[in-house]
Amino acid sequence: MKVLVTVKEVAEVEEDFEISGTEIDETYLDYDLNEWDDYAVEEGVQLQEAGDDVEVVTVTIGPERSEETIRMALAKGADRAIRVWDDALEDADLLDVEAKAKILAGVVEEEDPDLVLSGVQAADDAFGGTGVALADEVGFEWAAVVNQLDSEKVLSENVASVHRELEGGVEELTDVDLPAVLTIQTGINEPRYASLRGIRQAQSKEIAPMTLDDLGLDESAADSALDITDMYEPETESDAQYLEGSADEQASQLADVLTDLGVVGE
Amino acid sequence: MSDVLAVAEHRRGELRDVSFELVTAGRDLADATGGDLHVAVVSGDTDEFAEKLNREGVDAVHTVSYGEEFNHDVYVQAAEALFADVDPEFLLLPNSVNGLDYAPAIANKLGLPYVSDAVDVEFDGGLTATREMYGSKVETTIEVAEGPYAVSIRGGEWPAAEGVGDADVSEFDFTPDEDAIRSNVTGFEEVAGGDVDISEAEFLVSIGRGIEEEENLPLIEALVDATGATLSSSRPIVDNGWLPKNRQVGQSGKTVTPKVYLAIGISGAVQHVAGMKGAETIIAVNTDPDAPIFDIADYGVVGDLFDVVPALIEEFGGEAP
Numbered sequence: 001m002k003v004l005v006t007v008k009e010v011a012e013v014e015e016d017f018e019i020s021g022t023e024i025d026e027t028y029l030d031y032d033l034n035e036w037d038d039y040a041v042e043e044g045v046q047l048q049e050a051g052d053d054v055e056v057v058t059v060t061i062g063p064e065r066s067e068e069t070i071r072m073a074l075a076k077g078a079d080r081a082i083r084v085w086d087d088a089l090e091d092a093d094l095l096d097v098e099a100k101a102k103i104l105a106g107v108v109e110e111e112d113p114d115l116v117l118s119g120v121q122a123a124d125d126a127f128g129g130t131g132v133a134l135a136d137e138v139g140f141e142w143a144a145v146v147n148q149l150d151s152e153k154v155l156s157e158n159v160a161s162v163h164r165e166l167e168g169g170v171e172e173l174t175d176v177d178l179p180a181v182l183t184i185q186t187g188i189n190e191p192r193y194a195s196l197r198g199i200r201q202a203q204s205k206e207i208a209p210m211t212l213d214d215l216g217l218d219e220s221a222a223d224s225a226l227d228i229t230d231m232y233e234p235e236t237e238s239d240a241q242y243l244e245g246s247a248d249e250q251a252s253q254l255a256d257v258l259t260d261l262g263v264v265g266e
Numbered sequence: 267m268s269d270v271l272a273v274a275e276h277r278r279g280e281l282r283d284v285s286f287e288l289v290t291a292g293r294d295l296a297d298a299t300g301g302d303l304h305v306a307v308v309s310g311d312t313d314e315f316a317e318k319l320n321r322e323g324v325d326a327v328h329t330v331s332y333g334e335e336f337n338h339d340v341y342v343q344a345a346e347a348l349f350a351d352v353d354p355e356f357l358l359l360p361n362s363v364n365g366l367d368y369a370p371a372i373a374n375k376l377g378l379p380y381v382s383d384a385v386d387v388e389f390d391g392g393l394t395a396t397r398e399m400y401g402s403k404v405e406t407t408i409e410v411a412e413g414p415y416a417v418s419i420r421g422g423e424w425p426a427a428e429g430v431g432d433a434d435v436s437e438f439d440f441t442p443d444e445d446a447i448r449s450n451v452t453g454f455e456e457v458a459g460g461d462v463d464i465s466e467a468e469f470l471v472s473i474g475r476g477i478e479e480e481e482n483l484p485l486i487e488a489l490v491d492a493t494g495a496t497l498s499s500s501r502p503i504v505d506n507g508w509l510p511k512n513r514q515v516g517q518s519g520k521t522v523t524p525k526v527y528l529a530i531g532i533s534g535a536v537q538h539v540a541g542m543k544g545a546e547t548i549i550a551v552n553t554d555p556d557a558p559i560f561d562i563a564d565y566g567v568v569g570d571l572f573d574v575v576p577a578l579i580e581e582f583g584g585e586a587p
Contacts, residue, residue, distance in 0.1 A: 169511070175452060
C-alpha cells in the first residue's frame with residue numbers, strides 16, 4: 001500500500017508585523033510544517049507501522065527553503081519526499097485551490113497511491129479545499145475533516161472507515177472506498193517528535209525535485225483565478241473595560257468583578 | 267446567467283442556521299446581479315425544508331428527494347445537475363464541515379473559481395470577496411474577474427433571512443448515478459458527553475494555548491477550586507489530550523452561554539468564539555493586547571496568566587500550587 005501525504009510549509013506571522021502591499025513583509029514570517037499536515041504525516045506513519053508493506057511518500061509544493069520542513073516529515077518516518085517547484089510557481093502571488101489540485105493531481109498520477117492524506121486546511125491561506133478538489137480531479141473518493149480512521153480496515157479491506165468531525169460535538173461515521181483522499185483534522189492522533197535517529201536518517205532520504213513539465217503540466221497550471229488585491233489588519237472593535245495595574249492589582253479588580261457578578265461567593 | 271443558486275444544509279431532520287444566512291447573502295448578490303435567488307435542498311424531508319426555506323427574498327426553491335442525510339457524492343451530483351438547469355452566476359455554499367466535504371469537489375468539477383470561507387461578498391461586474399488569512403490576523407480582499415463563481419460563506423457572518431417568501435417550490439427531476447456513490451454514511455455519534463455538561467455551568471474558567479504545558483493545569487484547577495467555577499477549554503487543549511472532549515468550547519465542541527466566561531490564554535479564534543459569544547459577561551486574560559478575544563470581551567486583563575492567576579487564587583483564599 002502506498003500513502004501519499006500532502007505537506008505544506010506555512011508562514012506564521014509574528015505578534016507584531018507590517019503589511020506591504022498585499023503581503024506581509026518577509027521579516028515577520030516564520031516558516032513551519034502546517035499543523036494539520038503534521039497530524040496527516042503521523043497518521044500515515046502509523047499506517048506504515050501497522051501494515052506490512054506500507055510506503056509513505058510526502059509531496060510539497062514549495063521553494064528550496066521548504067526542504068527543512070520536508071526533512072521534518074521524513075524524520076518522523078515518511079520514506080521519501082517529492083518537492084514540486086517551478087519558475088512559474090515562483091512568480092505566482094497566490095495558488096488557488098484549483099491550481100494546487102491540478103499540480104498535486106499530476107503527482108498522484110505519477111505515484112498512484114491507494115490513500116492520500118491531506119490536512120483539513122493550511123494555517124496561512126486557510127482555503128480548506130485542496131484535498132477534496134484533488135479527489136475530484138483524480139477521480140478518488142474522499143472524506144473531509146476526518147478525526148478517526150480505522151487502520152485495520154484500510155490495510156485489509158480497501159475501505160476507509162472514518163469519523164468526520166461535524167459541528168457541535170457530533171461525529172459522522174462514513175465508509176469510503178479506496179483509493180481515497182482524506183483531509184485530516186487536528187487531534188486525530190498525537191504527532192510524534194522526531195527522534196535524533198529519525199533526524200539522522202532523514203538526511204539520507206530522497207527529496208525528489210519535480211517541475212510542472214515533469215508532471216506533464218505547462219506554466220498555466222500556476223495561474224490562479226483569484227487575485228489578492230488588498231490586505232489589512234482587521235479593525236479592532238473592543239469596548240472591553242481594561243483592568244490596569246500590576247498583576248496583583250489586576251487580580252484584585254478581577255476578584256471584585258467576579259464577586260459583583262455574583263458567580264463567586266464571599 | 268445572472269441568478270444565484272444557494273444550497274441549504276440540514277442534519278438529522280433540522281435545517282442548520284447557515285441555510286438562512288445563505289438566503290440573506292444570496293439575496294444581496296441576486297440584487298447586485300439583477301437575477302433571481304434559487305435555493306436548493308437535497309435529501310431529508312424536503313417538503314418541510316422547502317416550506318421553511320421559503321423566506322422573504324427567495325424566488326425559487328428546488329427540492330431533491332433522494333436519501334435522508336448528507337452524502338457528498340449525492341450532493342455533488344445534484345449540485346451539478348441543478349447548476350446546469352439554473353445556469354447561475356453564483357453557486358453559494360456553506361463553509362461548514364459538510365460544505366468542506368463537497369464545495370471544493372463541485373467547484374472543481376464545474377471548473378468554477380472557488381472562494382472559500384468568505385466573510386463578505388460583493389458583485390460589481392466581478393466578484394469581490396473578503397476573507398481572513400493567517401489565523402484571523404489579517405483580512406484580504408479577493409477579486410475574481412470572470413464568473414460563474416463558487417463561493418462558500420462563513421457561518422454567523424450574515425443575519426438569518428426572516429419573513430415568508432412567495433417562492434416557486436418545485437421538485438427537481440434528478441436521479442443520481444448510484445455507481446458513482448462510493449461513500450456511505452453509516453451513523454452518527456455524540457462525542458461531547460461525559461461526566462460534566464459545561465453548557466449547564468454558570469461560571470466557566472476556560473483555558474487555551476496560553477497555558478503552554480500540561481504541567482500548568484494544576485494552577486488553573488486551583489483557581490477552579492477557589493472560585494467554584496467549571497473548567498472548559500479551547501480546541502488545542504483537547505487536541506493535546508490534556509482535557510477530554512466534553513470540555514471543549516467552540517464550533518466542533520459545545521456552545522455555552524454561562525453568566526460569566528473567563529477566558530485565560532485563549533486568543534479568540536473564530537471557531538472558538540462561535541461557541542461562547544452568547545455568554546452574558548466575557549472576561550479575557552491574555553498577554554497579547556491585539557488578541558481577537560478582547561474584541562468580544564466585556565473586561566480585559568492584558569497580562570501574563572502565570573502572574574495574574576496565582577494572585578486571583580489568593581484573592582479567593584486559595585493557594586497556587
